[in-house]
Amino acid sequence: MAQKVLFIDRDGTLALEPPVDYQLDSFKKLVFYPKVFTYLRKIAIELDYELVMVTNQDGLGTDSFPEHTFWPVQEFIIKSFENEGVVFKEVFIDRTFPHENADTRKPGIGLLRHYLTEDYDMDNSFVIGDRLTDMELAKNLGANGVFINDETHLGTDEITIKKTDLSDYISLETNDWEKIYEFLKLSNRVGKIHRKTKETDVKIELNLDGTGESDIKTGLAFFDHMLDQLARHGQMDLIIHVNGDLEVDEHHTIEDTAIALGEVFHNAVGNKLGIERYGFCLPMDDCLAQVAIDFGGRNWLVWDADFKREKVGDMPTEMFYHFFKSFTDGAKVNLNIKAEGTNEHHKIEAIFKAFAKSIKMAVKRDVEKMVLPSTKGIL
Template identity: 45%
Template sequence: MRKILFIDRDGTLIQEPADFQIDALEKFQMVEHAIGALLQLKNAGYRFVMVSNQDGLGTASFPEADFWPSQNLLLQILSSQGIVFDDILIDRSFEHEHALTRKPGLGMLVGYLKDPEVWWAQSAVIGDRETDLQLAQNLGCRGFRLREGYGWPDIVAELLAAPRTATVSRRTNETDIQVSVNLDAQAPLHIATGIGFFDHMLEQLGKHGGFSLQLSCKGDTHIDEHHTVEDCAIALGQALKQALGDKFGIARYGFSLPMDEAAATVRLDISNRGLYRFDGSFPREAVGTLPTELVPHFFQSLSEAAGLTVHMEVTGDNTHHMIEACFKAFARTLRQAIARTDTALPSTKGAL
């Protein structure tokens, strides 16, 4: 998924002179800290789109020759630092025309609204006017307005600390599931699946994984527990994958947990390649109403949906302890792997 910053031009990237002759080349000046901030955000995986209202551009009142010299200089300065825009969108209508393409209208951004790869929870609009905040609201993403006492460094700090959240609803003929995660908060934690021991194990994932987890499921447990366990794993995996997004800054890997006489070892890689290997066997066929054969199936479904490579081993005598050790070890390993330890992508490929 792509996290995109939709950035205004005048007053956001270049200064607006007091006499409002904003396109006079001799008055050209970058907004303070803009270049350094954009470099930080680029390194954190953000993509850039310029979105600007230029009233009447190309008319006698605003000739093209008054705009392009400063625009080209701006792009040259930024490109010399490795900062480029995926798209440059300029509306030329006058304010009184209320064109659909004019900010805060969405006319210029319809393609992005239709793009399923845009990660709106982590995308944002950055500008210096109220219309930029209105545009953010219309897009359904965050908005930041530069003003006195609040500049680019403040915006960078907030963006890089933004919580990683996701909500997934999954409904089939067998289950109806809602799951929400926040990888950067530890509460709330609420589980309700209709399978008591399974609820207890999912609570371990959130508690020891260090993230907020809310999951409810209405399933066909009158038939058996299989559909509920499998579909909860799929929905939770999808939510984790969405919340991780482009994975910039994560530790990526996590490595082991004793539970009394039992011991579980989990090796995990947030690889975007779903693979699960299990080594162990449980002495009992069920704990409570949870069949033990569904434990490795849960982790397999979760790994595939979340794009995780997971190798799990468990030994012991008490089945309850062994299963709990598996869930806790997985959670602690996941906690290490999702931790923000940098701003770079932990891969030489350039993508995960």
């Protein structure tokens, strides 16, 4: 799984920025941000982010900002956080002045290009800082922004307009590290995948903590209807767009959608801290569907459902088993599915609704007990 990163500014974010010259060049100017030790420590210990410090220090090494005034304070800051269990994997310091327009200076990404690889998950990474240049950095990295709002840098029309332009990249605006911790702890679990083969082109986006919004287009109307049940009753946001070789038959479209959907679920669930893990029994008119799920990391399917019709809508009934088997392979989950009844449409719709409810139950998190639900210590 790709690594998430917190790119954290220093002055105005970890320590209060000196109000006159903005240079933190003496210990008498050093005041740590309220609550930063308590909650950055909890972030470092409880959450799965790599911590990286990124700071602009205008003209460091020049007569106006000599090295010997900077490094004692910088080293003290780093050591103070290390003593509290907060370790920065890397520290990046740019020395250029604003007028130099260096690519290494925030919001430039010259120092950070090695994070733009498949080893790092920029979609779920954050830049935390008190300047709009920090939010621009988030935009340039393809990450998200947490804006530390101390009114010092706001007020002019130009800055206000610029802040509005960056609103899509500001996920949280606050001056409280406790709120930052709570936001990151319960940040939306999202995932997306693009799976392309000679037979299908599948694009899926998932937000496990959504509201039930969906945009489903697979080319199979009944399949779309069933996947919409997953979003609505699982209260997750789901976009699925599929172009498949339906001129051959439905098999590849359904199978590849299930594989990709399973993989995006596996990625979105993430480290599984605090989840209930297990999840549903659902009646629908003449039918009763039972779907039990375990996000335990091992794939398995037990299937007990028979159909008397060859198709429901435009979907072959033999593909229902195959859909759920492919999903378990991609999501690395156990599924136990049983359904009985007389109306075939009701039967399969009840299965999908119960499937959605079981997922909703299993991925629910207890925010007060963010522990792994396993005696093995790993899922």
